[in-house]
Amino acid sequence: MMERSLPNRCLLCQQTCLQGRGLCDVCLADGEPGPLCLGCSKPLPAPVPWRCGSCLGKKRWRPLVCAYPYHHPLGYLAGAIKIQRRMSLLSPLCDALAQRLEGLWQLGALPRPDALLAVPMHRRKLVQRGFNHSALIAVALGERLHLPVLNERVIKVRPTRDQHGLNGAERRRNLRGCFQVIPGARMHNLALVDDVVTTGTTFASLAATLRRDGHSVSQYWALASALNTVS
Template identity: 50%
Template sequence: MDSSRLTDMLTLSHALSSIVAASLPNRCALCQQPLDRGAGLCDVCLDDGALGSVCLHCHRSLERVPPYRCGACLKRKRWRPVISAFHYHGPIGPCVAHIKTRTQPQLVPPLARHLAGQIDALHRQGILPWPEALVPVPTHRARLRQLGFNPAWLVARALATELELPLLDQLVIKSRPTQLQHQLDGQARRDNLRDAFGVIEQGEGQQVALVDDIITTGSTLKSVTRTLGRAGVRVTQYWTLASALNRR
């Protein structure tokens, strides 16, 4: 078979695949059940992967709430709420990881809506202060070119829309590339992030929520928080889709 005919057959095959895919109902990325609208994940899978009742700082499991912090965190004079919707080592965890590992940004909206609902409920109960704006954890331009998007920015944009909050996506940058954090432990994570971020816009006096897709140890979020703090921006809380804190 000559190459031109093979190319034509492949083109036709791709076209037919697209037509078939368009004719099929949208399905949940996990259980494959049809969805009434949109793409992503069904409510059953979202609820099944929820983080549940955990300390709002360290994410240790709690038998009941309130209180919303464990005994150790209740003793802290200073603490920062860490709000995550899903258990990273649960059924939703792979979906959060696939946003960047398999380039599936379409999973962000349903996950972010779930997190936004949790944030709104905590705020209405008087447990969570309301930030003035959202700041996504930045990624280096080399990584941005490689991936094509910043997952933290997609999450922050979705949350800003859901909760009607300003998005300060030009406030802080990642000024140098770093190793992937999940490849490192302890001190190596902190060393990896030293002087990796910089503030390029004025935001002094603002109180913001810092947004990322996943929190594992919190090293990245703390590093960005220190950078913003030196510029007079106060990070009052962390918001992430998934958490691996104390959940292994």
């Protein structure tokens, strides 16, 4: 069963919080990590130029926006939506990512995308789990940021192995040909959405599939990123 709402206690400090919100405002404010690298989500000492030293050296890159680094108390909780079905985390974590995005747009660090598209889940997995966490996150972000959500335009046509423990080449092979774009209007300036980005292979693979079919992806969004800690 999907969790409806945890007793209205904050998952971090156990203090009372609003019904349906798994985190209290104090923990959310205390946990705000400040500026993060738009390449790998590593915390930055100062915002400009929005990328850390190692990401600035990369020629081919797409901005990645995350609410938290994964190795951060709130970043770690991003994985609990999928794994522990903690639906009460969806709202506060999506609020945090939406606020970060609005801040970046205001500062001109990043353009607004035209639409959002979540990483799809194979239907067998969807039946097992009962929900696609990434699709729920995309819908929540679309509502908050007033952007269309085009989740139905891509499907996962074959199940894939858990990416955990696979090296880069194995991950790419695992995902090869697993996504399929439903024919229709051209999609431009998309932001791809997932819960946690670990190596970025899933985003890159989905973006490559979309590009092959004439669509364009301009950025990646996730609640948390482990990119700067994964080699």
